[in-house]
Amino acid sequence: MHENDHTHKNYYAYRDTWDPVNNPGGTNEWMFLPWDKDLTFGINNGIPGVIADQDWPGNVCSPSHPFYGCSEHQKNDRQWNCLIDALHDNEIIRRMYLRRLRTLMDELLQPPNTPVAQRKFEKRIDELRAQLDIELSSSGWYRNLEMIKTDYLTVRRRHLFEKHSIHNPGYDQNAGIPDAQPANVTVNFGAIDFNPVSGNQDEEYISLYNPNAFEVDISGWSLQGGVEHLFSPGTVIPRYGRLYVTPNAVAFRNRLISPRGGLKLLVQGNYKGHLSSWGETINLLDSNGTPVKALTYPGDPSDQQRYLRITEMMYNPADGDVFDSQDYEYIELKNIGTAPLPLTGVKFTNGISFNLPGITLAAGDYVVVVKNQDAFATRYTLPADVQVLGPYDGQLSNSGENIKLEDSTNSTILEFGYKDDWYDITDGMDFSLTIIDPASAEPNQWDSKSAWRPSANPGGSPGWDDTEQIPVLGEVVINELLAHSHAGDPDWIELHNTTDTAINIGGWFLSDSSVDFMKYEIAAGTAIEPFGYIVLYEDLNFDNPGDPGSHVPFALSENGETLYLHSGKDGLLTNYSDQEKFDASETGIAFGRYQKNTGTFNFVAMSVNTPGSANAYPKVGPIVISEIMYNPVSGNQDEEYIELLNISDSAVTLAEYDNELLVDVSRQLADDSNGIAFDFPLGTALSPGKYLLLVKDIAAFDAAYPDAASDVRIFEWGAGGLNNAGEKIQLSKPGDQVEDTRYYIRVDRVNYSDGSHPAGDDPWTAESDGQGKSLMRKVLADYGNDPENWIAANPSPGQ
8 A cells, every 4th residue: 555654653463362261263473453544645744746656766765665664765754663674674574575565566556558447446546436426526636536546556556567676676776576476376285284193183284385486475365175264365475485274373383393383484373174084185276266286185083083973963852841942952972883982082072062981882882962861861761771971061053053073182073064954854843863874984974964864753763773764765856836826726736756666645744834844734545656746736735724634724925935845644743854945936837846967956947837747848048148257367357247148039128117137146155245236227128149248347348358249238247256166147037026025036047166176076167267268058948057058168258
């Protein structure tokens, strides 16, 4: 910002003090806090004009020098700062500073040859001017804005990029600002410690090594995989230097053996998670999400890590008569090995807190850890060989949380999160979460819904295996439904048996409520033949008070909701369930299951309604997303675009009263607010076979794609952008408005990815990820949310 105020005192510094109670994540590291920044962008009291390139050769005062504030480059009143001076006198730190300075020059100030329309500072000035015009209603201050652009920014660019360039050694007091950092710079993994000898897992670390003869700025880079970390702004690794990354910077510096504190090491904390003793893969990604390096290490797990498993959790029990409902919580553990397993030193350290006593668990046996032993004894009678331990401190969260189980060396046995929306039936309806395959060799599976199922019966099965009591021979799915029927016609629900065995669904339940799963009970003796279908109708069944199974009549909402299917017996729920969430729908258009080439299913609008038979192809169009440029090869995200096409035989009006379309980009991460949204102006129409372009920035788009079709309408979405790692793009049109809520009907959607995940998990191509190609729809009439229907191709916006 070129702050030109009193360098000897104009700053505050803050220490992130570690405190085990109030700030356990503290690093004990210092940071500077901006303060009193009124003398920036060329303003300086006591010096006439604009201060942009005044180094004043031969004078110790140099208010425009990149090292301003040290003893050799003082303020015009000869004030300077001892700390700044010490930092610039250190050659390593000085070079790190210059690398970070060059990064900010490239990303924000931008080189002198940057086209005016693409200059970020100038663009922001114009945006603020437009807002201020509304309030100030005057133009006297316009000249000051132009001075910032012409007298400061233009001059400052030349001063830093040219005069102080490392290639201009003849300039007096040249700072030696380096060239721009290479786009594909390499940083390697160095040594790691996944099992510290102290037994304190917080002392683990990952080291990164810079093999280059220049400093590397990794601000905004990230570690992903076994641990997660976003490198903070200003993270620079010296040439041939190392950076140590750790889950706890205080614990790392307190290590008794090297690497540790006191050795002048570059350290950054605190990353999320811990390195697994089982071995895993850690990925280093740059700020665009592009893979830089991957490290896979083999690991060396203990017997407790190999053979002790959490197999069941009752996290939200049903209410009791005497005790509070949470007093009935329990966690079941099992020895999945073939030999006795000592449990000495095993402990729960997150979610709940409990140290297991020094007992030995026989091969194949269970032990149950409970919240309240007295409450547990009133509800359960366990096999004689099953020990009940407790009470534990804390309680299992009813909404889901992270559970951590550690071995005697404080290494992680299991660390996983569960969620209450995995299965509604386990959330206060007295069913437990039960692991499907306790003998699984992959502990990371405990973090996935697919690894768990509800218990076979209410109350769970602490201390024993209820697998044989699971009431389902195969799989029954909600296959198709009509929620927005024509006037006088009923809604309907189609169930499908996906197995080669007939399944009796008599006594099962359908509902549209997450608090009452038993609104409609399917008649006793109802069976679905192998690979067969059954259709239930609103007027005859689930909304018919005359049907004995209609306990609480309901109808399907045309504005979208969730439909639940649960198995049942003797008027009670059992463990099998299926559910489908559907959005607002058009009149007479059914939703159905469609299997993508990835093997997963989407529940989407169908081209033809097929109650009682196999589903048709999804409904496509009339407007489709036909091309996406989410990561331009230049790295300039302002060149992003989305191409739309009318594949129908008729013109489509994109914006008129109650008939406008909306392009909406929503992030996969709920806390990411950098998405985009765009409403078309009223009257916008698209003729048959014609394209339309939505672009981030029109000027940047025109400069990058001068050959784009001239007859294609272009709209600028402005704020936000497309995620380089992948996300969901959806084209919608408005449905009903109920009070203040507008419901939108999906027209087209694509969940794209950058192709950086392991083969089999991510069928998208990486060729479109900054490699000069866009994602293009292969067959325009095919379903757009299937990766098989997209390819990487040379950009052709509007063609």
